[in-house]
Amino acid sequence: MNETYEPSLIEAAAQRYWDDSGTFRAVEDLQRPKYYCLSMFPYPSGRLHMGHVRNYTIGDVISRYMRMQGRNVLQPMGWDAFGLPAENAAMANSRPPAQWTYDNIAVMKRQLKALGFGLDWDREVTTCKPDYYRWNQWLFLRMLEKGVAYQKTGTVNWDPVDQTVLANEQVIDGRGWRTGAEVEKREIPMYYLAITRYAQELLDDVQQLEGWPERVRTMQANWIGRSEGVTIGFPYTLNGESRTLKVFTTRADTLMGVTFVAVAAEHPLAAHAALHDAELASFVDECKRGSVMEADLATMEKKGMRTSLTVTHPLTGEEVPVWVGNYVLMGYGEGAVMGVPAHDERDFAFAKKYDLPIRQVIDVAGQVYSTDAWQPWYGETGTCIASGNYDGLAQHEAIAAMAAALESRGLGSLQVQWRLRDWGISRQRYWGCPIPLIHCGDCGVVPVPDKDLPVVLPDDLVPDGSGNPLLKHAAFVECLCPRCGKAARRETDTMDTFVDSSWYFLRYASASNDTAMVDERVGYWLPADQYIGGIEHAILHLLYSRFWTKVMRDLGLVDLGEPFSNLLTQGMVRNAIYFRKPASGRVVYYNPTEVEVTTDEKGMPTGARLKADGLPVESGGIGTMSKSKNNGVDPQAFIDRYGADTARLFMMFAAPPELSLDWSDEGAEGAFRFLKRLWKAVHVHVSAGGAAPLVAADMTPADRDLRRLVHQTLSKVTDDYGRRRTFNTAIAAVMELLNAVARHEARQPAARAVVHEALTLAVLMLSPVVPHVTHALWQALGHTTAVIDESWPCVDPEALHQESVTLVVQVNGKLRSQITVAVDADEEGIRAAALADATVQRFVGALTVRKVIVVRGKLVNVVAA
């Protein structure tokens, strides 16, 4: 055994061993319980960043632990390889996105291997390859047949200078990112997936996902946004024809307080009213032109304009004026609302502004209503008043009664509304999965026949920023209609990349199948036992994946309702931010490695200066690692210097996985120091002769104490890895154990035997986190097997046994002393021992002992007054 710890040598050797033995190749085995450990696959942006390292280390630790627990583990990896950054890089380098993407994949794959992750590369999935995305296309056609996919017009951002559609992230302050031109809204035909059909099931099931963090479940539930209410029809006459204007409300109990109705600018009734009203027409136009951003809408002033139209109140028959309001959303409910100024804050503001009547119809605990200013209680629930037959009814009674009355007149019904909208998947972009449709002058839109799949995306085009290059690529666009055989045009829109990531986890289970999207192996591996990834995917990716799985289930392709049993959302990786703000010009950010922090003699930071010039820089606190703040740490440089094990150890030790992790060079150095100490401890032990047989009779009390600590540690680490997923506390416990080993006098054979057991178990316990160094140390400890093939060790109950136990003694709840008693001492004995203690007696003094509380194995509290 080498005397010094040299990570570069041992890491390469361990990785070679796993590679040569095919250690991580997962094989279906019905006799063994499986464990599918899934990490979110990366976008191949160029190089791994620390966020990836953290994500995949968490997954690898869980995978290796479950493997040692005897599970048949699958831990796959792939590439979310379509998307906009590749197009941008292509423009910058004048190279096709495909080349850039595949180069990045090669680099990042090498980095993942260098980190020692136990991945099954035979199942690698790359979404930009035809053998993957052909199944996007195939399933899209199945969805089209079922009506789950359908066409409708949608609004896109249009850059008038580049003549191109912009993605939301390419619109900055309402202007195109490249041209700076003001973005316009355009209506174009797009394809949608009817996720709203599954809204109820997606909501119901997310409540059942107990292995998911509460906040993710809440975020999904809010996003789906179920509300129960009543759709109410207000009859009116248009060109002599009877019609009804529908509104949706959750407060039907306030129906008698309606003094106006308001429709969205996009509502057909607004368009009709504007026909002969130039002023209204320009107002409607203004509303439509306004910002697309919903956040801006929320803070906008409420504006409206009266139309010449009126509708009839469905219960009272009263005439109610119709307004166009900029605060009414076309996309939610019916695009129209009933105005009840007395009990809705927005309607109140609107009514005050335009001097509309305010009519109180709800009484809340007899409070006195005034129309001077809005009071929070106006919006609360209460009892109906000034509502005719409905007076005195509580909210739910009133709603039921009114809904029944409306229903009998054909003017309303109970209804559930959703905030969730259908998923628009068309993107007017090149680097994505082609939508398999053909436009024929005679036959219209014709699906590409299954036998002609995949529609292959030409991978040698270079976008120039002005529109989708597929449009100019005749070999792609020009085709024959599959139905009539005449010349036709191929659809050039591609799919949202969220489509690619909505089912990759199923494909891992059937990656080798080139005749079907998925096969029966999905039934063995899925659902994923553990999914790990960033919180930024809490809503869209996870919701789309759940939806996609349910669609595939309804198509009979999988027997699975939910794809991920347990979800772990890992925290961000952060680092210090330093900058200088010149008198003129832009703020300059300095990487923390270029900065030296000065401290006072107590270690309190007093300032920071740039190493290069010794002059001060300002501290910007701590923030997520990013290019813009120049506070990233390159994993590769770190691995080159300290090795993968140190990177993995620091990542797992510095914080529990769900919390954000602050990078610290000194902390990482500390992790390296620990591995050196571990190496040295084994080296010292092995050099002194190594193993000796464990003979209980020869052990000193100190030996027995150490052995108890060894097995207590094992018990804690098992719980921390398996149940709590708090790797930081597991590592801390092993560190404590090694501190105890270092202090232990190990000359006698019995003592050496205990130390041998301690080191052996420490190596096993650490092996999921630092697999390379433990691979080497396992052999150094005299084993001919590989540590990766070892089972998780068992706690020896014999070792935990102890004769006496130390209890703390409190007087009136304050810690005062300690006593040692026999482990089986009765309560009376413990009580007597505590009262006999000299320190206890001093604190009790002249007081009378009122009560003595004994908590077995823990403490004694003497209550005296």
Place this chain on the structure above:
RNA sequence: GCCGGUGUGGCGGAAUUGGUAGACGCAUCUGACUCAAAAUCAGACGCCAAAAGCGUGGGGGUUCGAGUCCCUCCACCGGCACCA
């Protein structure tokens, strides 16, 4: 505004079921080794001059006992946001 979360030493964090607050690590200080530095090893390290006292964002409560439970207020972070 609504929903969710978090507040513990100089720092990251620990305390799992109401029972020793600050494990483990970082930083800092002292010492050993060294001509010296680094590395390494040993020790100190919540506040306060203090054995006493105080101390887990502030205030109040329940309890023999509260970081943990209840009420209330404050601050910060995240999500949704004119959703009728």
